[in-house]
Amino acid sequence: MTKRTLLIDTILQMAGWAEATRKLLAGDASNRRYDRLRKTDGDTAILMDAPPERGEDVRPFLHVATHLADCGLSAPAIYHADSDQGLLLIEDLGDDLFARLMAADPAQELPLYRAAADVLVKLHSAPLPELPLCDAEWLTDMTAPAFDFYAPEGGRQAKDAFGQAFHPLATALDDAPTVVILRDYHAENLLWLPQREGAARVGLLDFQDALLGHPAYDLVSILQDARRDVPRAVEAQIIDYYLGQTEQEDAPFRRAYALLGAQRNLRILGIFARLCLRDGKPHYVDLIPRVWQHLQHNLRHPALAAVADSLAGVLPPPTPEFLEHLKSQCARIPTPS
Structure with missing residues (x-):
């Protein structure tokens, strides 16, 4: 033992x-x-x-x-x-994860995503606790794994070029009102509690990395899920629903949504590659093509043209050959001591 x-055992006894x-x-x-x-x-x-x-x-x-x-x-x-x-x-909030309920009955998808948006509406209207800030510096720095693990051949030059294009756009978001962002807000971290009322019907898990940031961040997190396909039509409806429940301006919010979506999915590419290469968890590689599609979708927003240009030719497309190469290198990079 x-x-x-x-x-x-001692703590359980107590x-x-x-x-x-x-x-x-x-x-x-x-x-x-x-x-x-x-x-x-x-x-x-x-x-x-x-x-x-x-x-x-x-x-x-x-x-x-x-x-x-x-x-x-x-x-x-x-x-x-x-x-x-x-x-x-x-x-114990039970086992009714949104992801499981949606898989069992796709008709529940839109109502559950709307309930998740209701949580954000309520959370974003609450007074702010003390938390670290998700600002332009944090957003830029957190993309490093993409260049260190997913596309290491680009090196420092590629990382700097991205930062020069991305950072000014992210800085513009610093002037927006901040809210609590839970960061890992997706269908495998939400539980359905129908016996409760209103936004409390959604059980929340895995929020220890919360920060203060832009209201679009968690909406991106749940609607551009790395683990399950969310139809673009559902994504569009939930964005419209959230905007209808808040005082956000439409065009600036959608621009921020695309920018934060690009940042988040670029970072996830790097995290999933790192989980394989350094931590010996190859199954995350199988999720990379979905994340890639999210990234490309966001980069098509006109406001992100410079960011898209900075990444052109830098990130290897997730072809079967490339993904198999990642898996073949699984756990080859030592964990820092």
């Missing part, structure tokens, strides 16, 4: 869950893992195991969860927390 296993059965629920691209605990009376909870020695920190999760609850949204309730050890016992 490892030291961490003993620590978890929290009154020592006799519960445990079943691995999920891991993700980070070093966190989640176990479902079940008591004999049927009560359940989720154990989040986020080891600090592996770079995890649960304090941002606790901070954002408190803010979301204060907004009347459905973040998991916190039953027990040991921030120093990276262990949380939190509410």
Whole structure:
């Protein structure tokens, strides 16, 4: 029995869950893992195991969860927390992930995406907590993995050329009102809770990396999903719906949406390549063609012409041959110490 296993057992004993059965629920691209605990009376909870020695920190999760609850949204309730050890016992919001419900019944797609937009409308109207800022510097810097892992042959010159084209456009967004952006806001991180009311019917997961940024960011995140196809018609309807519920100006919002979509999908290309090349997780490579299509779609916006030019000839198209080459290099790049 490892030291961490003993620590978890002690915490579960303190929290009154020592006799519960445990079943691995999920891991993700980070070093966190989640176990479902079940008591004999049927009560359940989720154990989040986020080891600090592996770079995890649960304090941002606790901070954002408190803010979301204060907004009347459905973040998991916190039953027990040991921030120093990276262990949380939190509410179990169930298994009805948006992605699963949509796959089982495509007719639910539009209503569920509209419900997700309702969450953003409510969140964007709330007072702001203290969070780091997603500004032009952050947006530009966060594209680095694309040039370091997906297209490393372009080197520093390609990264600089992109930055020179992208940064002035991103700087223009810094003057827009900021909102909380959850960043990983997509169909595999949202749960349907029909017994609740209004925007609280959407259960929220994986929001510990939240920042303050532009209102279009999370709409891009959910409508240009790396993991599932969202029909362009649905994307257009939800953008129209969100704009109809807010005071955003149409043309500037759509311009920001395209710019943030290009940034986000460019970054994801690099992250997915890094997860394969450095971290030994080749299955993320299979998602790259969808991300590529999102990137190309955004780059066609007229306001992004200079950005598109800066990337021309730099990013290898995700042909079967290129993707197989990435997989063949899986875990060849050492993890930094």
